[in-house]
Amino acid sequence: xxxxxxxxxxxxxxxxxxxxxxxxxxxxxxxxxxxxxxxxxxxxxxxxxxxxxxxxxxxxxxxxxxxxxxxxxxxxxxxxxxxxxxxxxxxxxxxxxxxxxxxxxxxxxxxxxxxxxxxxxxxxxxxxxxxxxxxxxxxxxxxxxxxxxxxxxxxxxxxxxxxxxxxxxxxxxxxxxxxxxxxxxxxxxxxxxxxxxxxxxxxxxxxxxxxxxxxxxxxxxxxxxxxxxxxxxxxxxxxxxxxxxxxxxxxxxxxxxxxxxxxxxxxxxxxxxxxxxxxxxxxxxxxxxxxxxxxxxxxxxxxxxxxxxxxxxxxxxxxxxxxxxxxxxxxxxxxxxxxxxxxxxxxxxxxxxxxxxxxxxxxxxx
Amino acid sequence: xxxxxxxxxxxxxxxxxxxxxxxxxxxxxxxxxxxxxxxxxxxxxxxxxxxxxxxxxxxxxxxxxxxxxxxxxxxxxxxxxxxxxxxxxxxxxxxxxxxxxxxxxxxxxxxxxxxxxxxxxxxxxxxxxxxxxxxxxxxxxxxxxxxxxxxxxxxxxxxxxxxxxxxxxxxxxxxxxxxxxxxxxxxxxxxxxxxxxxxxxxxxxxxxxxxxxxxxxxxxxxxxxxxxxxxxxxxxxxxxxxxxxxxxxxxxxxxxxxxxxxxxxxxxxxxxxxxxxxxxxxxxxxxxxxxxxxxxxxxxxxxxxxxxxxxxxxxxxxxxxxxxxxxxxxxxxxxxxxxxxxxxxxxxxxxxxxxxxxxxxxxxxxxxxx
Numbered sequence: 166x167x168x169x170x171x172x173x174x175x176x177x178x179x180x181x182x183x184x185x186x187x188x189x190x191x192x193x194x195x196x197x198x199x200x201x202x203x204x205x206x207x208x209x210x211x212x213x214x215x216x217x218x219x220x221x222x223x224x225x226x227x228x229x230x231x232x233x234x235x236x237x238x239x240x241x242x243x244x245x246x247x248x249x250x251x252x253x254x255x256x257x258x259x260x261x262x263x264x265x266x267x268x269x270x271x272x273x274x275x276x277x278x279x280x281x282x283x284x285x286x287x288x289x290x291x292x293x294x295x296x297x298x299x300x301x302x303x304x305x306x307x308x309x310x311x312x313x314x315x316x317x318x319x320x321x322x323x324x325x326x327x328x329x330x331x332x333x334x335x336x337x338x339x340x341x342x343x344x345x346x347x348x349x350x351x352x353x354x355x356x357x358x359x360x361x362x363x364x365x366x367x368x369x370x371x372x373x374x375x376x377x378x379x380x381x382x383x384x385x386x387x388x389x390x391x392x393x394x395x396x397x398x399x400x401x402x403x404x405x406x407x408x409x410x411x412x413x414x415x416x417x418x419x420x421x422x423x424x425x426x427x428x429x430x431x432x433x434x435x436x437x438x439x440x441x442x443x444x445x446x447x448x449x450x451x452x453x454x455x456x457x458x459x460x461x462x463x464x465x466x467x468x469x470x471x472x473x474x475x476x477x478x479x480x481x482x483x484x485x486x487x488x489x490x491x492x493x494x495x496x497x498x499x500x501x502x503x504x505x506x507x508x509x510x511x512x513x514x515x516x517x518x519x520x521x522x523x524x525x526x527x528x529x530x531x
Numbered sequence: 532x533x534x535x536x537x538x539x540x541x542x543x544x545x546x547x548x549x550x551x552x553x554x555x556x557x558x559x560x561x562x563x564x565x566x567x568x569x570x571x572x573x574x575x576x577x578x579x580x581x582x583x584x585x586x587x588x589x590x591x592x593x594x595x596x597x598x599x600x601x602x603x604x605x606x607x608x609x610x611x612x613x614x615x616x617x618x619x620x621x622x623x624x625x626x627x628x629x630x631x632x633x634x635x636x637x638x639x640x641x642x643x644x645x646x647x648x649x650x651x652x653x654x655x656x657x658x659x660x661x662x663x664x665x666x667x668x669x670x671x672x673x674x675x676x677x678x679x680x681x682x683x684x685x686x687x688x689x690x691x692x693x694x695x696x697x698x699x700x701x702x703x704x705x706x707x708x709x710x711x712x713x714x715x716x717x718x719x720x721x722x723x724x725x726x727x728x729x730x731x732x733x734x735x736x737x738x739x740x741x742x743x744x745x746x747x748x749x750x751x752x753x754x755x756x757x758x759x760x761x762x763x764x765x766x767x768x769x770x771x772x773x774x775x776x777x778x779x780x781x782x783x784x785x786x787x788x789x790x791x792x793x794x795x796x797x798x799x800x801x802x803x804x805x806x807x808x809x810x811x812x813x814x815x816x817x818x819x820x821x822x823x824x825x826x827x828x829x830x831x832x833x834x835x836x837x838x839x840x841x842x843x844x845x846x847x848x849x850x851x852x853x854x855x856x857x858x859x860x861x862x863x864x865x866x867x868x869x870x871x872x873x874x875x876x877x878x879x880x881x882x883x884x885x886x887x888x889x890x891x892x893x894x895x896x897x898x899x900x901x
Binding site: 320 | 550628630841843844872875898
C-alpha cells in the first residue's frame, strides 16, 4: 500500500502524484441518487455489489442515500469480512463457498451480521449446515440458477426444487430464495433491455414459483445488474438487484447516460518523444486492459493508442496540445478490474480533494 | 490487502487457502543461478528489475548470487522508495520523473542510496538538476534512447549527443551513460526473427554510445533490457548491463524463449463448482490472475484447459477421459501468462519448498504505482 500517499483535503488535482485512482464526488453522488430515485416506492431494492468498490465507506454512503435493502453483496468470504467489520449489517456472498476453511470463516461472520450465501449443490449445503450447527449460528442460503453465464448454478428447475428441499431440511440453514446473474451485449434501447431482462430472468422466476408450489416460502429473488437495474425491478417477484458497475461506471456501459463516469485514473505525461505521440505514466497495472483500452476523458484530439505494463501511449492530433507534465484522465473499459489494482480512492469535488477512502477489500481474493 | 489465513510453516501447500500465489523456492533459486551464471564470467552484468516481483527477499537472493552488478532497477518512484527503505544501495529508476513533487521525492532518496534516473528531454534534466542541488544530492543520469518500444526515449542520433552534453554540464547530475529497452518477442516471432530484431534494436543503442564518445564524453553505462534480450546483449561489445526481471519466477509468455528456466510462481486455485460434465469453475478469476495480456495456463491435467476468466471465476473445460476431474474442493495450478500483472494483484508470495510452506513473503512494493 502507498502508506505515504494520502493527500490532505483541499489539495488541487493538479498537485496529485500520479498515477492515482480518483472519484468525482458529484458524479458518484449522481449515480447513487439515480439508484435511490429508481427504487423509491418500488418493491425491489438494490443490494449493491461491494466487489466493485471494495470499500465499506462507499457501501454505507449508498445505503444512507437510499434505494437499497440495507445490505450488500460480496464475491468472496474475505471481502465479506471487510464489509461486516466495516459495519454492514447484511452481506450476501454471491459465490459458492465450498472449502472447509472458508465455510468456517463464513460461519464466524454469521455471529456478527446477517450472512447469505449462494449454493448450487446439496453436498455444499450439508457442509454449510454442519458448520452453522457447530457454531450455533444461522446461515441464510440462496440457490443459484445458471441463466447464460455458463459457470456456477443449478441447470434445471427440478434440480433447484430438490436442492431447496434439502436446504430447508438442514439444521442451521435458513432457505431464503433464488438468484441468477446474466449479461448482455450493448443494448442502448430501454425497451430492448426490458425484453431481454424478462427473457433471461424468467428462469429464476420459474424456479421461485416451482419451489413455492412445493410449500416452501421464498423471500428473496436476487437478480439483475447494472444493465438491467431499472427493467429487472419491474419484473413481478424480483426483490433484490445486484448492481455494482453503475457506481464507478465504465465505457462498456457508456450507453447508460443517466450514470456518469465517476472513477478515473489520473495520469501524467512523462515524455513527448515524437510529434503526435505522448507517453503517460499509467499502464496495465494501473488501469487494466482486460475489456479493452481505456478512453481519454474530455481531452479532444488525444486518444489512447496502446497500453504497456506501466506506460500508456497517446496519439495527439495536430491542433491538440499536450506537454510533459500535463495531466490526463482515463476512464476504464471495465471498472472493477481497475479498482482491484488500487489501495485508495481519492475523492475530488470540483477538482479538489474532498476525501480519501481506503479500498479495504482490495486483494481479498480468498 | 489480501486477507489470507497464515498457516504454520510446514503446512502442505495444497492445504493453503486459495487463491494463493505460490513460489517454489528451489525452482526460483535454480532459475536465478542459471540465468545469472551467463553473466558471471562476462564484463556484462545483470541488474535485476525488481518490478517483476516487487519483493525485497527475492531481490536479495538475486544479488547474493553471482552475475549481477549489485544494483536493482525499478519502474516507479514508489518502488524505488520501498527498495531504498529495504536497504538496497544502488537503484536505477528506469523511467522518467517529471513533476515537481516527484522530483523532490526522488532527490530525497538520493541521500539514502545511489539513485540512477532515465532522462529523455533537456527541460527535465534541468529540473532534476535544480532538485538535486536543492537537496544536496547527486543523481546519476542515463539518457534513454528509443530502441523499438515506441514509448519514452530520445530519437537516436544528434539529439542524444546534445542531451548527454546538457546533462554533463548541469550541477547535481552525473552523466552515467545510456539505456534502451527493446521489445520482447511478439506472438508471431520465432527465435530467429526475435534474434535479428533484438540485435538491430541493441545496435541502435550502441551506435549512440559511439556518437557520444566521439563528441568527447565517456559513456560508462550502456544498460539494455529486458530478460528476452540477454543472449544478444552478451554478444555485443559495449553493453555493460542487462536489466532483467522475469527470470527468477518466469511466466508462460517467456517460456518458449527461455526453455532452460521453469515457472516458479503459480496460482493455486480451488474448484468451487462442477456444474456439468466437462466443466469446472475455479475460485480464481481475473482479479486474482490479471489475464489482461494473456490467459494463465492450467497445469498438470492433460485434456483440461482454463478458457475463460470473469471477475471472480475461472472456467476450466475438461475433455475426454478427464471430464469428471476437478470436483468441488479440489485444487488446480495456473501458470501466469504475464508475471508482473499477476504479482500486482497479491500482497504475499506463499514461499514453498518440497511442497511445504516456508513462509509468507510480503510483496512490499505492490501497488506503488506513483
